[in-house]
Amino acid sequence: MPRHARLRLxxxxxxxxxxxxxxxxxxxxxxxxxxAPERVVALGGVVTEIVFALGAGDLLVxxxxxxxxxxxxxxxxxxxxxxxxxxxxxxSVDPDLILxxxxxxxxxxxxxxxxxxxxxxxxxxxxxxxxxxxxxxxxAGALGLEEAGAALADSVEAELxxxxxxxxxxxxxxxxxVLSMQGGRIMAAGEGTGASAIIELAGGVNALSGxxxxxxxxxxxxxxxxxxxxxxxxxxxxxxADDAGIRAHxxxxxxxxxxxxxxxxxxxxxLLGFGPRTPEAVRALSxxxxxxxx
Numbered sequence: 001m002p003r004h005a006r007l008r009l010x011x012x013x014x015x016x017x018x019x020x021x022x023x024x025x026x027x028x029x030x031x032x033x034x035x036a037p038e039r040v041v042a043l044g045g046v047v048t049e050i051v052f053a054l055g056a057g058d059l060l061v062x063x064x065x066x067x068x069x070x071x072x073x074x075x076x077x078x079x080x081x082x083x084x085x086x087x088x089x090x091x092s093v094d095p096d097l098i099l100x101x102x103x104x105x106x107x108x109x110x111x112x113x114x115x116x117x118x119x120x121x122x123x124x125x126x127x128x129x130x131x132x133x134x135x136x137x138x139x140a141g142a143l144g145l146e147e148a149g150a151a152l153a154d155s156v157e158a159e160l161x162x163x164x165x166x167x168x169x170x171x172x173x174x175x176x177x178v179l180s181m182q183g184g185r186i187m188a189a190g191e192g193t194g195a196s197a198i199i200e201l202a203g204g205v206n207a208l209s210g211x212x213x214x215x216x217x218x219x220x221x222x223x224x225x226x227x228x229x230x231x232x233x234x235x236x237x238x239x240x241a242d243d244a245g246i247r248a249h250x251x252x253x254x255x256x257x258x259x260x261x262x263x264x265x266x267x268x269x270x271l272l273g274f275g276p277r278t279p280e281a282v283r284a285l286s287x288x289x290x291x292x293x294x
Contacts, residue, residue: 230257
């Protein structure tokens, strides 16, 4: 593909399916504990992915709006956006277990859910291999699937290490992650973010430093960052921007990345989920960086 062509990647679920197949072949199936849950609500896209990766998707009775993978998840009732939940919506499906990613909210809703007569398990945040293992183990433990959880965590950990090793470069490309361009204002990723972490795992370096989190950055900061690659989530709506919009932007349009057409888009949940598919995300992003010629 020419360097100026827009990079759109079609990503498979094959690696995760192989993991699930291995677990089933090993005889790891449904929960056997007498107190195992039967009606589970998953809040957070990565939480839902882990439940399915453990072969326990049939236990789910609802999910949040960010839970879009695998495709089967979208057939479940949607109780709302993970950071704007109502306790009534979550409890309306009569769950006997709530699995919530850390940071679910608002806090008032979480307080009500914690006080309800339903177990609430918080799944930790994090952006590295240890965090992925902790997430898998937290979900597996809550479901009574400790053995399956250990097997899945081991598999993902080994696959991630292999993907990261293959992605190493002598000269890492400078990657600018743009979260949104609403109204022409650039919201970008600084240090300590999932975007920065996945860029580094894939063999790049975050083009922006000196601040934490996702923040609005000015034109001067964008120009000084001099990215070789612009990375965005493949999305639609007010926060999206096509290549023409990027090239027309007074700052982004004059960066080495925009001038070379080195613009990469990947699905947000894959890119920033830090769950069972993270090895796939590392390979996909690393491959995209290679295709830009960086």
